Amino acid sequence: MLSIFKPKQQQFFSAEEEAKILDAIRAAEKETSGEIRLYIESKCRFVDPLDRAVEVFLHLKMDETVNRNAVLIYVATEHRQLALIGDVGIFDKTGQQFWNSQVKLMLSEFKKENYAEGLVEVIQKTGHALHTHFPYDAATDKNELPDDIVFGR
Numbered sequence: 001m002l003s004i005f006k007p008k009q010q011q012f013f014s015a016e017e018e019a020k021i022l023d024a025i026r027a028a029e030k031e032t033s034g035e036i037r038l039y040i041e042s043k044c045r046f047v048d049p050l051d052r053a054v055e056v057f058l059h060l061k062m063d064e065t066v067n068r069n070a071v072l073i074y075v076a077t078e079h080r081q082l083a084l085i086g087d088v089g090i091f092d093k094t095g096q097q098f099w100n101s102q103v104k105l106m107l108s109e110f111k112k113e114n115y116a117e118g119l120v121e122v123i124q125k126t127g128h129a130l131h132t133h134f135p136y137d138a139a140t141d142k143n144e145l146p147d148d149i150v151f152g153r
Contacts, residue, residue, distance in 0.1 A: 028127025041152030
């Protein structure tokens with residue numbers, strides 16, 4: 001079996017990798033009213049990681065953004081699963097093909113053990129899509145959700 005994730009570690013990212021990811025999230029969100037969150041846990045409680053991503057999305061209240069344009073990147077390291085979910089506002093504008101291509105990009109980078117780089121690239125591409133459909137407006141925009149990486153169990 002091909003392992004596309006690092007073995008379980010105390011911390012999944014180095015401090016430098018985590019800083020790059022957080023910088024990418026902040027940079028993307030400066031260009032859009034959209035929100036991007038990253039959720040990392042070791043094991044997925046569901047057979048389909050998309051089901052778990054939906055549960056996390058709702059738990060983090062990501063469905064409560066004004067424009068319904070929040071995006072969650074979900075990764076279960078030990079189970080080697082991932083999912084990307086966009087709320088109805090952004091999903092309706094980009095379509096299923098966009099999300100499928102982002103998942104393929106992450107899988108491709110993860111297979112090469114480029115975890116942080118893969119996430120940064122997907123964050124940048126997602127940020128660009130959010131900017132295209134939900135550009136930043138200084139008069140009305142506020143950061144509705146924290147930019148931190150959420151680590152589950």
